[in-house]
Amino acid sequence: MRKKVILITGANGEVGHGLIRALVQTGADLLVLDLRELEDSLRQHVKHTIVGDILDTDLMDRLATEYEIETIYHLAALLSTHSEFRPESAHRVNVQGTINLLQLAIDQASWRGQTVKFIFPSSVAAYGIADLATKQAADAVSESQFNSPITMYGCNKLYCEHLGRYYTQHYRQLAAQPEDHRVDFRSVRFPGLISALTVPSGGTSDYAPEMVHAAARGEAYECFVRPDTIMPFMVMPDAIRALLKLADAPRDHLTSTVYNVTSFSLTAEAIADLVRAQFPHAQIQYVPSPGRQKIVDSWPARLDDRAARQDWAWSPEYDARRAFEDYLFPTIRQQYGKRII
Ligand code: AKB
Numbered sequence: 001m002r003k004k005v006i007l008i009t010g011a012n013g014e015v016g017h018g019l020i021r022a023l024v025q026t027g028a029d030l031l032v033l034d035l036r037e038l039e040d041s042l043r044q045h046v047k048h049t050i051v052g053d054i055l056d057t058d059l060m061d062r063l064a065t066e067y068e069i070e071t072i073y074h075l076a077a078l079l080s081t082h083s084e085f086r087p088e089s090a091h092r093v094n095v096q097g098t099i100n101l102l103q104l105a106i107d108q109a110s111w112r113g114q115t116v117k118f119i120f121p122s123s124v125a126a127y128g129i130a131d132l133a134t135k136q137a138a139d140a141v142s143e144s145q146f147n148s149p150i151t152m153y154g155c156n157k158l159y160c161e162h163l164g165r166y167y168t169q170h171y172r173q174l175a176a177q178p179e180d181h182r183v184d185f186r187s188v189r190f191p192g193l194i195s196a197l198t199v200p201s202g203g204t205s206d207y208a209p210e211m212v213h214a215a216a217r218g219e220a221y222e223c224f225v226r227p228d229t230i231m232p233f234m235v236m237p238d239a240i241r242a243l244l245k246l247a248d249a250p251r252d253h254l255t256s257t258v259y260n261v262t263s264f265s266l267t268a269e270a271i272a273d274l275v276r277a278q279f280p281h282a283q284i285q286y287v288p289s290p291g292r293q294k295i296v297d298s299w300p301a302r303l304d305d306r307a308a309r310q311d312w313a314w315s316p317e318y319d320a321r322r323a324f325e326d327y328l329f330p331t332i333r334q335q336y337g338k339r340i341i
Helices: 014-025 057-066 080-085 087-112 132-137 152-169 207-217 236-248 268-278 290-297 306-312 320-339
Strands: 003-009 030-034 048-051 067-074 116-123 183-190 192-194 221-223 230-235 258-260 264-267 284-286
Touching: 003 014, 014 030, 014 236, 057 067, 057 087, 067 087, 067 236, 080 087, 080 152, 080 290, 087 116, 087 152, 087 183, 116 152, 116 236, 152 183, 152 258, 183 236, 192 207, 192 236, 207 221, 207 268, 207 284, 207 320, 230 236, 230 320, 236 306, 258 306, 264 268, 264 320, 268 284, 268 320
Parallel strands: 003 030, 003 067, 030 048, 067 116, 116 183, 183 258, 192 230, 221 284
Antiparallel strands: 230 264
């Protein structure tokens, strides 16, 4: 008898940690997959853990035979900065890995005779704005604008959004008997994410969380973008809510397979000011890295999330003030305890 589960890939990442905590509250049985062992504090809450690679097709076959998978949260990915060092490996993980999971979802859907939901975090990296003047002149950017990403990660995310739409709407469209039960792919384009509990690695929006965590640990921080650099952000509790809300939305309310979500847009200097107000001894210096700067400059300053608001009643709980004062600073103070200055 196959075990009924929700599958989370990349479970050991920042979003994975938050998602596991939230899904455990619902009583769901989770199957989590990551290259590394899940950390102990989370492992006790999770029924099935597998250390493995989404590129391992034998493992995918094993999952298909041992589990009945109702929903897949496919979080595993190499982020934007890491991907620029190893673009071809990034492509393998980010694209072939996603196809493997979509194939698993298709297999499960036809075996179960029911649609399998596939929840996919895409990114602001799916955008590519040609120059700063255009970025400054642009209003909040909608899903269909500026879709010319300049990073391998951005290209991978944008293409995987299209793969998801293809698997949902057109998969095997020329077969004599097209499948009845398909994948129901739903994706959110996240802005930069900031968690009070974890520090990301390998992303290009990482300067914001790194700045906050460095100050809380009493460490000096060299910010790798200019002070006037602006992009949209969201704190982790809102990111998790967005994934769960989109997963729960009735299918017939959805007019798209991809939705922008956003909370607030701040410059690096505005974030530094908030950090200094909370940690007066924070040492923040700007040492822009030309490559990473170029990447953030190609991302929109603001996202238009009206479609998500209309179709599935998306609305963030944390604006900039609440994000820092009610979530980030108190939680971080608790986390680092006495070491905080
Ligand atoms: C990154 O910087 O690569 C990610 C993202 C914006 O998706 N945080």
